[in-house]
Amino acid sequence: MRMRKTSKRSNSPPSSQQNGNARSGPLLSEAAWFDAIRDRKVRVGIVGMGYVGLPLMRTFCGGGFQCLGFDVDLEKVEKLNAGKSYIKHIPSNLIAELVSQNKFEASADPRTLRECDAIIVCVPTPLTKMRDPDLTFVENTAHLIADNLQRGQLVILESTTYPGTTREVVKPIIESSGLKAGKDFFLAYSPEREDPGRTDHTTETIPKVVGADDPASRKIACALYGAVVKRVVPVPSCDIAEAAKILENVYRCVNIAMINELKVLFDRMNIDVWEVVRAASTKPFGFQPFYPGPGLGGHCIPIDPFYLTWKARQYGMSTRFIELAGEINTAMPEYVIQRLAEALNEKEKSIKGSKFLVLGLAYKKNVDDIRESPSIELIEMLKKRGAKVDYNDPFVPKTPIQREHQLNMTSKKLSPAMLKSYDCVLIATDHSAYDYDMIVANAQLVVDTRNATAGVKSGRGKIVKA
Numbered sequence: 001m002r003m004r005k006t007s008k009r010s011n012s013p014p015s016s017q018q019n020g021n022a023r024s025g026p027l028l029s030e031a032a033w034f035d036a037i038r039d040r041k042v043r044v045g046i047v048g049m050g051y052v053g054l055p056l057m058r059t060f061c062g063g064g065f066q067c068l069g070f071d072v073d074l075e076k077v078e079k080l081n082a083g084k085s086y087i088k089h090i091p092s093n094l095i096a097e098l099v100s101q102n103k104f105e106a107s108a109d110p111r112t113l114r115e116c117d118a119i120i121v122c123v124p125t126p127l128t129k130m131r132d133p134d135l136t137f138v139e140n141t142a143h144l145i146a147d148n149l150q151r152g153q154l155v156i157l158e159s160t161t162y163p164g165t166t167r168e169v170v171k172p173i174i175e176s177s178g179l180k181a182g183k184d185f186f187l188a189y190s191p192e193r194e195d196p197g198r199t200d201h202t203t204e205t206i207p208k209v210v211g212a213d214d215p216a217s218r219k220i221a222c223a224l225y226g227a228v229v230k231r232v233v234p235v236p237s238c239d240i241a242e243a244a245k246i247l248e249n250v251y252r253c254v255n256i257a258m259i260n261e262l263k264v265l266f267d268r269m270n271i272d273v274w275e276v277v278r279a280a281s282t283k284p285f286g287f288q289p290f291y292p293g294p295g296l297g298g299h300c301i302p303i304d305p306f307y308l309t310w311k312a313r314q315y316g317m318s319t320r321f322i323e324l325a326g327e328i329n330t331a332m333p334e335y336v337i338q339r340l341a342e343a344l345n346e347k348e349k350s351i352k353g354s355k356f357l358v359l360g361l362a363y364k365k366n367v368d369d370i371r372e373s374p375s376i377e378l379i380e381m382l383k384k385r386g387a388k389v390d391y392n393d394p395f396v397p398k399t400p401i402q403r404e405h406q407l408n409m410t411s412k413k414l415s416p417a418m419l420k421s422y423d424c425v426l427i428a429t430d431h432s433a434y435d436y437d438m439i440v441a442n443a444q445l446v447v448d449t450r451n452a453t454a455g456v457k458s459g460r461g462k463i464v465k466a
């Protein structure tokens with residue numbers, strides 16, 4: 001990637017790859033941007049090479065753009081430059097190919113951002129211990145951008161956040177550089193809608209909502225995404241784009257809570273909630289199925305709605321649907337443990353002293369992401385009650401170090417003999433790779449939180465749904 005001529009600062013970033021598509025000079029006008037996008041002369045910098053940033057890089061590289069991946073995690077940067085992926089659904093050979101063709105390089109040096117025309121921010125937006133938005137990553141990134149900003153650059157925030165973040169938080173920090181949004185540089189918000197593990201949609205096929213507070217920023221950001229995704233949905237402001245993303249996540253969170261509550265009720269009524277959802281789903285309109293589970297997981301649904309809750313307080317409102325959904329969903333692991341204790345009780349056993357095998361550590365099927373996974377909580381709850389617990393997850397060979405959990409466990413290899421040795425097998429995640437017939441055939445007791453054993457014909461007496 002060839003270094004661009006910097007307009008404000010003289011100390012250059014370390015030299016990087018030669019850009020086959022190189023052009024000179026900043027993109028100061030809409031027309032210059034459109035030409036550069038058409039000719040694939042735009043260099044796209046992606047900040048945060050995680051579950052969102054890495055697939056986005058693949059999309060832009062696939063669309064003919066040269067990409068720089070900036071991350072503060074040196075280990076990730078080194079792996080990427082060595083052609084290695086650390087995310088299951090992004091193959092290493094793809095990274096290696098892009099690196100060898102000079103289409104992609106990673107860096108931990110923020111000065112490399114000066115070489116980019118567009119800077120797309122995909123950094124984490126977690127909650128603090130008090131469940132307030134933790135915008136530290138977004139703010140730190142905005143400061144790094146401000147320190148390296150070039151005239152004509154386009155900055156887009158993709159991290160999920162409350163409405164107002166781009167306008168109230170990101171813009172003032174970047175404008176502390178002395179350059180003005182919409183005039184000297186362009187600023188937009190476009191929510192990421194990645195759903196890891198999905199095979200029916202990719203970043204290219206998922207419509208991209210793009211909001212900006214001035215027409216030039218909106219047009220340029222739409223044109224850039226329009227070059228790589230099938231459909232762009234322009235919206236009038238960053239606030240609307242931010243709110244749209246939160247709405248999507250609140251919608252899921254509330255509906256999942258509703259079905260989780262109904263699961264508990266239907267269990268008491270001896271009605272199988274999964275059969276109920278299957279039947280209701282045949283209605284061709286007015287109903288969308290949601291499925292119960294052992295609790296919410298992942299980086300989005302358990303967290304993002306509370307960004308809005310926090311913001312709502314500034315307007316003297318409480319988001320009651322979100323609070324109630326949170327309450328119901330966070331009670332689910334406790335409910336699973338209760339069902340499991342009852343099932344063991346039937347066998348004159350207690351949780352204390354029993355041996356458990358938890359199947360699936362990831363928060364949902366066929367991914368390797370364990371953030372906020374209810375499996376972790378279930379393991380901790382069982383251990384706290386005196387159980388011996390192992391786990392198996394084909395995608396998580398050992399438990400990574402996490403800020404709030406130190407499980408220090410390794411995935412046990414599945415076999416008929418080992419399955420027989422556990423008092424209970426708890427299906428927490430319904431990975432497709434599991435042979436559920438084999439699992440039920442050999443387990444003493446199966447507690448299934450995902451209806452993963454629906455297709456199993458024999459041994460059904462051993463299965464308890466929870």
Ligand SMILES: NC(=O)c1ccc[n+]([C@@H]2O[C@H](COP(=O)([O-])OP(=O)(O)OC[C@H]3O[C@@H](n4cnc5c(N)ncnc54)[C@H](O)[C@@H]3O)[C@@H](O)[C@H]2O)c1
Nearest residue numbers: 048049050051052071072073122123124125141159160192
């Ligand atoms: N994971 C998903 O499925 C998903 C889906 C939609 C939206 N989102 C949203 O996208 C955002 C990113 O999520 P993710 O899952 O990719 O997170 P992630 O943790 O997988 O990746 C974030 C990356 O950002 C890096 N980072 C942190 N601070 C940085 C900084 N100052 N400069 C450069 N890099 C920095 C981290 O090292 C990490 O590699 C979040 O706001 C999330 O809510 C995630």
